[in-house]
Amino acid sequence: MNIVGIAACTAGVAHTYIAKEKLMKAGESRGHQVIIETQGLAGTQDQLTADDIASADIVVIATDIKVKGKHRFSGKKIVEVPTGLVVKSPNKLVEKLEEIHREKKK
């Protein structure tokens, strides 16, 4: 499936980018396409395009703070988690996403 999402942590220095990396690695190792936008101290990077979002099956927002541009995902299945969870258990999270996605299809 196509996973898109946002990562953002409080300081915007480390957790944001680690969460992105872990999520991408875990997702890709299970055969998904993952695109993550980061909203860190350096501002928005790797911004999601309209096409990315349109073709997404599920949206993951890994954040401890208020993220920008949540309205872009209206109508999509959105899963919001703290960044700490992604850092600790990326594979289990992706497994959970697959489950949510399957339920949605039913």
Added chain:
Amino acid sequence: MNIIKKLELKKHMMTAISFFLPIVVAAGFLLAIGNIAGGETIVNFREGFTLADVCTTMGGYGLGLLPMIVATALGFSIADKPGIAPGLIVGMVASGIESGFLGGLVGGYLAGYITKMIIDWMKVPKWAEGLMPTLVIPFLSSLTAGLIMYYFIGTPVIWFTDILKSYLGNLDHSSLFFYGVIIGVLSSIDYGGAINKVVFAFVFTLFSEGIYEPITVLILASMVTPFGMTIAFFFQRLFRKNIYTKMEAETLKTAFPMGICQITEGCFPIVFNDLVKCVIATAVGGGIGGGLSMLWGADSHIPASGMFALPTMTKPLAFIGALVIGSLATAIVLFIIKKEVDPDEERVDFGIAEEEDIDFSDIKIS
């Protein structure tokens, strides 16, 4: 419980902290450099000034802004753009009644939730709909939040900070050490994560009341890990036990200078490879360093910037002493409990089986 969870108090506080951290850092560094160079606050622009004066003055402005920034960011986080106007005004109220950072925090929550309540619950006739965002929401939310601040909340907040101040001002030696340990452990164990930020909000409240020791403990605790890990690197040569892989040793080269500037995050690659043992080593060092720093009365007059805070302290030697002992403690503990590794080993990622189970109450699906 559900209602409290729905309010998302913590998330809003984290957003507020994410907004003001860059300001704290900018203001802290300006103030530190200004003070080192002997700058003074510019009172009259026409009478001339030095570069040092400019730095000191700007740093002072930045720190003075903080109650307002917190209130504004909280307002924005809770009620989006409409929360900014009442947040700014109520933040100024918090400064004006000298309720400091805590006042800004309370005022910001007030401004945000009041604005959100007006947006969500207030129904107006059709002809007045255009007036809502332009006039009613900004005016009514600011007025209501401001009135509550002046008439109800301001006084108790000031009482509370006064009580806290006199309590902390009269601690004996053993309790000083005890509080230092607690602040040191809590602010170091999650490496700049959520716990650290909550502690920061607390010690910054004290800082804005002129109690400088607790925030100094936090500065120190953030530096103990990178310093301790670097010292442990030299231990491995000395005692012929390899605890770092080549890749990990390489990260120390950036982690140490980052540590000087009070940034722990450079150590992450090492920490995540051996989380539990690193946390134990960090907690021991952070606790010991924090306790000693508090006991000896190290006092940074700026709220961040690591080693650069040194010249602003009246007892810089106390800080250095506590930092060295704390870092050594981290280094020794880490060196003892960390397993010997092959320096050429590549980092292996954990499989799914070793991962921690997900706490489903943390997940929000919509």
